[in-house]
Amino acid sequence: xxxxxxxxxxxxxxxxxxxxxxxxxxxxxxxxxxxxxxxxxxxxxxxxxxxxxxxxxxxxxxxxxxxxxxxxxxxxxxxxxxxxxxxxxxxxxxxxxxxxxxxxxxxxxxxxxxxxxxxxxxxxxxxxxxxxxxxxxxxxxxxxxxxxxxxxxxxxxxxxxxxxxxxxxxxxxxxxxxxxxxxxxxxxxxxxxxxxxxxxxxxxxxxxxxxxxxxxxxxxxxxxxxxxxxxxxxxxxxxxxxxxxxxxxxxxxxxxxxxxxxxxxxxxxxxxxxxx
Amino acid sequence: xxxxxxxxxxxxxxxxxxxxxxxxxxxxxxxxxxxxxxxxxxxxxxxxxxxxxxxxxxxxxxxxxxxxxxxxxxxxxxxxxxxxxxxxxxxxxxxxxxxxxxxxxxxxxxxxxxxxxxxxxxxxxxxxxxxxxxxxxxxxxxxxxxxxxxxxxxxxxxxxxxxxxxxxxxxxxxxxxxxxxxxxxxxxxxxxxxxxxxxxxxxxxxxxxxxxxxxxxxxxxxxxxxxxxxxxxxxxxxxxxxxxxxxxxxxxxxxxxxxxxxxxxxxxxxxxxxxxxxxxxxxxxxxxxxxxxxxxxxxxxxxxxxxxxxxxxxxxxxxxxxxxxxxx
Numbered sequence: 001x002x003x004x005x006x007x008x009x010x011x012x013x014x015x016x017x018x019x020x021x022x023x024x025x026x027x028x029x030x031x032x033x034x035x036x037x038x039x040x041x042x043x044x045x046x047x048x049x050x051x052x053x054x055x056x057x058x059x060x061x062x063x064x065x066x067x068x069x070x071x072x073x074x075x076x077x078x079x080x081x082x083x084x085x086x087x088x089x090x091x092x093x094x095x096x097x098x099x100x101x102x103x104x105x106x107x108x109x110x111x112x113x114x115x116x117x118x119x120x121x122x123x124x125x126x127x128x129x130x131x132x133x134x135x136x137x138x139x140x141x142x143x144x145x146x147x148x149x150x151x152x153x154x155x156x157x158x159x160x161x162x163x164x165x166x167x168x169x170x171x172x173x174x175x176x177x178x179x180x181x182x183x184x185x186x187x188x189x190x191x192x193x194x195x196x197x198x199x200x201x202x203x204x205x206x207x208x209x210x211x212x213x214x215x216x217x218x219x220x221x222x223x224x225x226x227x228x229x230x231x232x233x234x235x236x237x238x239x240x241x242x243x244x245x246x247x248x249x250x251x252x253x254x255x256x257x258x259x260x261x262x263x264x265x266x267x268x269x270x271x272x273x274x275x276x
Numbered sequence: 277x278x279x280x281x282x283x284x285x286x287x288x289x290x291x292x293x294x295x296x297x298x299x300x301x302x303x304x305x306x307x308x309x310x311x312x313x314x315x316x317x318x319x320x321x322x323x324x325x326x327x328x329x330x331x332x333x334x335x336x337x338x339x340x341x342x343x344x345x346x347x348x349x350x351x352x353x354x355x356x357x358x359x360x361x362x363x364x365x366x367x368x369x370x371x372x373x374x375x376x377x378x379x380x381x382x383x384x385x386x387x388x389x390x391x392x393x394x395x396x397x398x399x400x401x402x403x404x405x406x407x408x409x410x411x412x413x414x415x416x417x418x419x420x421x422x423x424x425x426x427x428x429x430x431x432x433x434x435x436x437x438x439x440x441x442x443x444x445x446x447x448x449x450x451x452x453x454x455x456x457x458x459x460x461x462x463x464x465x466x467x468x469x470x471x472x473x474x475x476x477x478x479x480x481x482x483x484x485x486x487x488x489x490x491x492x493x494x495x496x497x498x499x500x501x502x503x504x505x506x507x508x509x510x511x512x513x514x515x516x517x518x519x520x521x522x523x524x525x526x527x528x529x530x531x532x533x534x535x536x537x538x539x540x541x542x543x544x545x546x547x548x549x550x551x552x553x554x555x556x557x558x559x560x561x562x563x564x565x566x567x568x569x570x571x572x573x574x575x576x577x578x579x580x581x582x583x584x585x586x587x588x589x590x591x592x593x594x595x596x597x598x599x600x601x602x603x604x
Contacts, residue, residue: 087502119500
């Protein structure tokens with residue numbers, strides 16, 4: 001079943017990074033949200049996008065799939081400006097897991113997964129058995145095939161994220177973007193979802209709040225604060241206690257998990273007073 | 277549905293047995309010979325009831341589909357052409373055509389065209405108000421729709437009040453309550469059925485985009501579907517269909533609100549399945565409501581809007597109770 005989810009169409013030996021943002025600047029009204037942001041997403045890596053609230057993570061992610069056209073700078077997909085592709089072509093190459101407010105939608109899990117075929121189906125083309133097979137394979141891959149006939153609105157948070165990831169897989173894209181996929185999930189589901197993303201082996205960018213979770217699952221971390229890239233590298237380079245403490249306004253100290261993955265411990269903000 | 281139509285043709289102050297109806301229609305299209313029906317029965321079936329039923333089928337389908345599309349695209353189950361002020365826009369346009377001869381230059385098309393222009397104007401206004409100063413939320417759109425609807429109803433009343441044309445005013449008032457009784461084999465009937473048929477096809481072509489939009493704007497973008505452009509396309513088709521429905525039968529409430537709920541319970545929210553079922557149920561509801569309106573207070577005829585409201589309101593309450601019970 002799984003070979004139906006075809007290998008990336010983009011040449012593995014292309015000299016360009018799969019996705020690259022160059023000098024991205026954007027503002028809402030007069031408030032700048034992104035300033036001179038450079039970002040490269042290499043083939044096959046899982047990139048974590050971190051930073052305090054309002055730091056520009058989601059805005060940057062939205063520019064990466066053309067949902068937002070930045071006022072300055074360009075986004076390149078496989079060496080080509082993203083704006084040369086129309087929205088449908090972009091959706092064939094870049095799949096996105098976005099969080100939408102829960103609605104009273106009556107949609108089965110299978111139908112939700114099939115929505116991922118939208119960019120591949122023209123207005124006049126009908127859904128084929130191949131589309132059904134692709135959707136089934138994707139649901140199987142995320143371990144949600146058994147949920148196919150359930151209503152999406154009845155699913156638990158963790159199950160729903162799996163289904164949304166399946167929908168993204170159904171797009172058969174080269175690259176996956178995820179906006180806070182662990183939001184509102186308990187710690188078990190948070191790990192399950194990121195473990196799943198990791199196991200897909202796809203080029204992926206994930207916006208995360210939890211620094212320790214990011215350190216465990218991502219190959220590389222980019223830290224955004226007030227619209228600028230503050231750090232870019234492996235977890236041990238990016239998760240510097242002084243930097244983190246300054247950006248988030250908390251005390252931080254560095255430790256390591258059983259397998260040497262760097263992890264942070266947090267204290268109350270400096271100057272907030274002692275318990276003693 | 278065919279059976280429903282045949283039965284409904286027979287119902288009225290002068291009942292016609294279904295087999296006679298079928299025979300008369302069969303003869304008319306050359307499938308059968310002598311029917312044994314009296315000339316009066318032939319006349320009732322062909323000249324009076326049949327155009328009414330055809331108009332009912334078209335109008336019911338148009339209103340129900342419009343409701344389903346609006347509910348999907350603004351993701352709120354309270355949306356329908358009436359609530360969003362689109363029906364009111366159409367009736368203002370149509371009242372202008374009846375009372376002041378707007379667009380008289382295009383003859384019999386003046387009524388449907390001005391109804392459509394009114395509908396389109398109202399829906400653009402509602403969506404413009406909804407988007408002004410930021411992201412449109414469904415609550416803002418609904419409130420905007422209600423406001424525009426009230427303003428346009430007042431506008432229609434003003435048109436009626438300021439017109440010297442007493443006959444025209446009576447026509448408008450009668451028609452604001454909704455009725456299929458004016459349906460004849462004429463250009464209007466042809467225009468309405470044609471427009472609704474084309475509208476249904478276009479909506480089916482757009483149904484996949486509507487599916488994406490029904491999940492959310494950002495999901496639509498992620499799937500390569502531009503939310504604003506898609507909404508405008510859908511809104512245009514809905515305005516055309518609502519304009520046609522209002523031109524054909526006046527303002528009929530509740531069909532667009534209630535029928536999509538029922539259809540969604542039957543087949544879910546995938547619009548390629550939902551829209552045909554919605555159209556069928558809407559057609560069925562309207563021709564049966566029209567049949568009831570002919571017989572309930574014989575020999576007088578009730579405005580059909582009263583029947584649809586009487587059926588629709590309790591049904592809606594039932595749905596709300598069910599929905600509430602499931603969510604707790």
